[in-house]
Amino acid sequence: MTTPPSTDRPDTDRPTATHNPASGVKHMKWWGWGVEGVAFHFDDKPKFAPFVKQAVGLDLSGEAPPASVDFSTLTVPAPKISDDLLTELRGVVGSENVISDDEPRVVHTYGKSIRDLLRIRSGDLPRVPDVVAYPGDEDEVQRIVDLAVAADAVLIPFGGGSNISGSLQPPAGETRTVISLDMGRLNKVLDVDEDSGLARIQAGAQGPDLEEQLNKRGWTVGHFPDSFNHSTIGGWVATRSSGMQSDKFGDISDITRGVRVATPSGPLVLRPLPSTSTGPSVREMILGSEGRLGVITAVSAQVHRLPEERVILAYFYPTFDAGLEAMHDISLLDSRPSITRVSDAGETGFTLATAKKTSVGQTVLFKVLQRRGWDLDKMCLSFVGFEGTKAHVARQQAAVKEIVKKHGGMGVGKGPGVLYDQKKFDTPYIRDFLLDWGGAADVSETAAPWSRLKDVYYNTIDAAKQAYKELGIDPGWVMCHLSHSYHSGACLYFTFAFVYGDRDPLPLYEVVKKAIQQSFIDNGATLSHHHAVGTEHSPWLSQDISPAGEKIMKGLFAAVDPGSNFNPGKITS
Amino acid sequence: MTTPPSTDRPDTDRPTATHNPASGVKHMKWWGWGVEGVAFHFDDKPKFAPFVKQAVGLDLSGEAPPASVDFSTLTVPAPKISDDLLTELRGVVGSENVISDDEPRVVHTYGKSIRDLLRIRSGDLPRVPDVVAYPGDEDEVQRIVDLAVAADAVLIPFGGGSNISGSLQPPAGETRTVISLDMGRLNKVLDVDEDSGLARIQAGAQGPDLEEQLNKRGWTVGHFPDSFNHSTIGGWVATRSSGMQSDKFGDISDITRGVRVATPSGPLVLRPLPSTSTGPSVREMILGSEGRLGVITAVSAQVHRLPEERVILAYFYPTFDAGLEAMHDISLLDSRPSITRVSDAGETGFTLATAKKTSVGQTVLFKVLQRRGWDLDKMCLSFVGFEGTKAHVARQQAAVKEIVKKHGGMGVGKGPGVLYDQKKFDTPYIRDFLLDWGGAADVSETAAPWSRLKDVYYNTIDAAKQAYKELGIDPGWVMCHLSHSYHSGACLYFTFAFVYGDRDPLPLYEVVKKAIQQSFIDNGATLSHHHAVGTEHSPWLSQDISPAGEKIMKGLFAAVDPGSNFNPGKITS
Structure with a gap:
């Protein structure tokens, strides 16, 4: 077994390759988490193999399985895009920033949920974006938004591609042209209002990018989700992210004081404000909107002096x-x-x-x-x-x-x-490692009032175990931590894993995932604390926010995006 | 001059009269702030008269003006309501809780802005609610909401009637039946989840009601707006209120963890959650919605132990x-x-x-x-x-x-x-006092990043002074305080006053108000920090949240309330 670079060195955990040399934008592996050439290994972790044997019944003592998927084995559908639209896109961002090659299209198809990884490893690619466009500024984003509406195309914004709730893939039956809008070129901290502790940051800036730029000036956003190394501030806003230091710095919904969005009705500009009384909060409609109301182009974020x-x-x-x-x-x-x-x-x-x-x-x-x-x-x-x-x-x-x-x-x-x-940022690599060995792992996290937390915990653990039992999986694994405390409650974060062997893992996953999610709802907890709805959690939306709540949300989407051009099918179907 | 009870005794500042003995619901004076029989006086404040003389040129040394308006001089339009609808309303809440008398209808017409007070004192009543209904529970509220839609009537929720942004009055040309839905009977703290610091409170509970009920159990909401004695928690949520201790307890948007709303699509139930990632926040759409999305029936509010x-x-x-x-x-x-x-x-x-x-x-x-x-x-x-x-x-x-x-x-x-x-809760009484003497006063408050506060302050003071100059008002008064601090900024709260003498005060007010509001926007501040939009601030909405933002909000209202039955004309026209 060749030992790849260890994940014990997170400072190397930044992608170096790019599918679009002109843009300089780097992406994660097409088949898994993180950087090519970095993977989890357990050579120097003597307790790992015995633990895995006991937890999920997997024997790691044998020969390591063969290395991952070969891209050349995939069948990637040909892009469907009119010459007119292609010409118009090139006119906006330049020919070098309009990419229709297979690998970048596949990279822009999925996030990194276990469902995404299983599908991509099995070559399940029913619908792949037809083209990837890399805009260079806010004006170009708006022009592409307008183009998408005019051409009745589908537009899906892409940040770091790290989401695990199915917020990225085009609907399987989508017949219109699908444009993936990669925000990676918009990666700058534009300015810092040092008097106010507010930084204007372009939406495509990934965690390390923006923290490096801010740290140089003595500031931090203080937002460190597990996906930090590979996710963007635009993605954080679009999915209602929360970082591990949220007890002090707040969720991204607290951190985001202003936002700029390219919408079908033109540029939405919400100036940075500490608080405001301007009716239903449009800022809080953009938060969590997963591209359905337009494309976030910049965020005015609270920043703090680096602590003593x-x-x-x-x-x-x-x-x-x-x-x-x-x-x-x-x-x-x-x-x-x-x-x-x-x-x-x-x-x-x-x-x-x-x-x-x-x-x-x-x-x-x-x-x-x-x-x-x-x-x-x-x-x-x-x-x-x-x-x-x-x-x-x-x-x-x-x-x-x-x-x-x-x-x-x-x-x-x-x-x-x-x-x-x-x-703290390395755990997702273990999931790819497990997949190599025929094991599936994913997470479900939630939040509930303090009075409900023990019920949520014990009943969810029971629900997962019951699901394993029904599936004949023995042993199946589920573990949990509390993180993110608030005055009135906290987040509980469950990780579950099992070995599927020769069985189709996706239906097995679905049973366990469903049991856990339903337990959240039944015990007064929410479908997700900070991983968004996407397609993975949308079956529970109506139970979470009530049918009237879902109807209000659908009404909002239909009003803003009557043509259903913007990331259709996410959050609500 | 007969000296009324002094406002130095805020413990007496609760209304005792009611227009609907069956309901027990009490209201403020029809013609001004607060309780009948309580008014501001300056007999024991030796510096007051000299200050007023210097500030607005008003001489208080003469005879006090005659007491306020005589209700019998008003011409109140007859109610327009079909017998069928009246019968249906009575069927829902009981005959004793459907009131069509003139005085309660007038009480439910306006809030307490200077515009409202001037209009009511001058008998300007172009449109008065046709009927006031007092529901006794959530189910009755939902049934009235459904009735309003079915009968194509207009429904305007009424809490304490304290708002100063024109959030209450029916549109002047409204031809449909207008129902004022008085929430005063829903005034209970339903329960306290002591483990989580969460209380379920009915929307019609006024500040003192709910604090008394909570204090007995050792808890407080910690929300004390200036209107506290005469406003309800439902009103706080509907207008995005903020209390004077918000630095510690948060704005009402932070305090509100869950909410129940009777909507045209049925009951909206948002369970109390410390945080959630369920797409665009429906909770944050209800906050500030001023009745346009339905009627708030209960709030799950963060509560805190009474401090040591x-x-x-x-x-x-x-x-x-x-x-x-x-x-x-x-x-x-x-x-x-x-x-x-x-x-x-x-x-x-x-x-x-x-x-x-x-x-x-x-x-x-x-x-x-x-x-x-x-x-x-x-x-x-x-x-x-x-x-x-x-x-x-x-x-x-x-x-x-x-x-x-x-x-x-x-x-x-x-x-x-x-x-x-x-x-702290007595200042509004001074405004009624001034009106008796021919002086008009009102407030405009805003919030901005720290870096903009001095500009907002000095330029707004200048703008008000310039307006006075253009109007030939000399001296005109404007003063300000900072309150409500946040990480990234704070609220500035301006009070302005002038003597109008024989001139029509409303056009004068409008020039000064407009100058102040425009200065807010021009200097990077918002149209209101905690007084809502209503009709008074809606001319600045598009400048504040950009045209695309206003379009999104209009789309939301049209989707949820296609018949425009719910408090039409507020926030956006």
């Missing part, structure tokens, strides 16, 4: 209940930490299994915990992030220490937190 | 610029106070002029300030509110003290803050 101090501390709790209660107490502090996160016992086991080696300190610690009567199979790892002035960080640490103690937890210092901070 | 300590401290700054800069620095603290407020020199003078007597301490203080070189005509009064644990309050006070010092300010303790806290 930033630290992530790790804690263990004897049970997940104790951890949840501690996170709740922390959320009620007079001022909140930046990160509150606690994994259940399963996810704690997974995290420990991806460590390179067991330190002497850890061995000693676990013995101490056992002597105290802890069941190590039930204990839960937690991270709390602190940032601000040194005095503020020290004060918060002291307050959290009290709460941890109250709930029978134990602080274990900075070590695990540093590791978490470095590796 | 709550204190408002007063400070003086040598200039308004220094005060603005201090508020900005305070907003950047690791954790925010609950109130940040600073008045300009004019408003400081006004506040000092409404004090009962000048204390010895104040006289000494002002001498000290003068010795330090302060120009007392330029100094600015500020309030900062602190709440939370005692330790937290002490820490925040210390941090604010540093900032005040940095900007050359001086702390003056709790005295003025206590006074402010007691009198």
Whole structure:
């Protein structure tokens, strides 16, 4: 088995190849997450194979499966586009920025959900965008929006292509020309209003791009979703993203103070405002709109001075209940930490299994915990992030220490937190690794009031296990963490995985996914906290926001986009 | 001159009369703000008359003008409603809760803007609701909504009737039957989810009603707009209200986690969620919708434990610029106070002029300030509110003290803050007092990024003065305070007043109002921070959210309410 570069080096986790040399825009692998040449491996993780064997019954001791898919084996439908439209598109963005080659079209077909990966690995490409256009400025975006309406074409905006809710693929039966509008050339921080803590950022800027540009000036957006390395601020807005430091910096809906959108009615300009009373919020209609109201071209985002101090501390709790209660107490502090996160016992086991080696300190610690009567199979790892002035960080640490103690937890210092901070963006690589071995994994996350969280947790775990049982999958895996705390509730983030062997994985996935999503709704939680609706979650929309809510949303889309030219079929069908 | 009860006793500031004894619902005066028998007087405020003379040239030394309007002098148009619809309405809410008497219909015609007060005092009643219905529960509201659609009637929800943006009056030329739906019977806190800090509150609950019910259980919503004593939570949501402690508790858009609305498509149920990723936010479409999408029936609001300590401290700054800069620095603290407020020199003078007597301490203080070189005509009064644990309050006070010092300010303790806290809801009474004397006053408030605030302030003051000059009003008055701080900006709240004497006040008002509103837009500020659009601000909507934004909003209204039955003409025409 050839060892690819390890994912332990996230600083290399930026794509270097491009399908459009003129644009310089880089994309993830067409068949999986992240950068060509970077993949997960477990050579230096002695506990990983035993963990996987126990969790999903997969034996990793044998020969590694052959490397991934060969693009030449795919059958890519020929592009359907009139010469007139092609000429007009070229006239707007230049011939070099209108691409109809197979591989870039395939890259722009899907996001990175397990459904997307399974379909692309099996060559299931019922509808591929006919052309990819790379606009260079806001005016070009508006002109393409106008062209799409005039030509009755379908337009699908593309940021980093990282979404996992089916927000990107063209409808299978779409007979009109489908244009993928790649926003990658619009990747600049245009300016920073230092007096107001507001930055104007082009929609196609990916996480590292915009943070690098801002950090140089001493600022940060503070938005770090798991997809950070490969997602754009326009995509964050279009899907209602939330970053792991949202307790302090807010969700993207809080961070976004103004936005510019190329709409069928012309340029929508919402100037940056701290707050406003201008009727139903058009800003909050653009947030989460997944391209259905037009194309986001720039965002006025709240930015913060880089903090004097930033630290992530790790804690263990004897049970997940104790951890949840501690996170709740922390959320009620007079001022909140930046990160509150606690994994259940399963996810704690997974995290420990991806460590390179067991330190002497850890061995000693676990013995101490056992002597105290802890069941190590039930204990839960937690991270709390602190940032601000040194005095503020020290004060918060002291307050959290009290709460941890109250709930029978134990602080274990900075070590695990540093590791978490470095590796936080790498988990998606493991999914591709599992797929190579015949295992499927994906996530479902939600949010609910504090009073409902335990019900949501236990009932969802049960629902997933019941689904596995019905499917004859034994063992199937489901684990969970709490992240993103609010005054009135928090996010619960479930990861599930199973080995499908010779069976068709997609129907199996659908049963497990459906059980988890329905459990969310039945227990007072939402269909997604920060992964959007897309096509994957739209079956639950009416149950979540009620039939009248879905009707209002459909009415909005029909009013703004009567021709259904803009990313049709997403959110509502 | 008979002295009415003083407004110095806000605990008496609740209406006792009702037009519908069956309902028990109480209303403000038909001709002005607040409670019958309570009015502003200046007998015990020695500096008030000299201040008014200097500010607007009004001589208060003469005989008080005769008492207000006599209802019997009004010509109220007869109600236009079919017997069928009347029978149907009675069938839903009971005969005793369907009222067609003149006075309640007039009470339900207008809000309390200066335009509303001038029109009602002059008997200008082109269109009055034909009937007032008082539903007793959510189901009755939905049935009336359905009736209105079926009968092609106009339905206007009515909370406390306190709005000042023209959100209530029926269009002058409306030929269909107009139903005013008074929500006053739905005034209960239904339950409190103590684990989550969420209360379900019926939409018709007025501020004191709901705070009393919550306080008994140890909770508060923390939402205290100036209209608090006479406005409802449904109205707060429908107009995007913000309370004076929003720095800590958030605007009503933050506080509202779930909402129930009777819509033309049936009951809209948005369950309480801390955060969600369900596409364009329907919750944020209901917020600010002013009845155009249906009738809000209940709100799931964030509630907080009553704080261990709550204190408002007063400070003086040598200039308004220094005060603005201090508020900005305070907003950047690791954790925010609950109130940040600073008045300009004019408003400081006004506040000092409404004090009962000048204390010895104040006289000494002002001498000290003068010795330090302060120009007392330029100094600015500020309030900062602190709440939370005692330790937290002490820490925040210390941090604010540093900032005040940095900007050359001086702390003056709790005295003025206590006074402010007691009198904060009384200012609207002064407007009725002024009207009796031939003076008109109203307010315009806005929000803008910190970098724009000084421009907004100085240019708006200039714009108002220029308007007065063009109108030949000398002196005309305009004053301002900053309140409601955010990371990226703050609210500026302008109050303007002038004496119209024998001239028609409305055209004069319109020139001044227009100058102020246009200055907001021209300087990067919004048409309103927390007073909604209504009809008064709709001329600026397109400039504020761009023509495409207004088109999106119109599309939403037309899709949800194709018959234009729900509060037509508000927000967008």
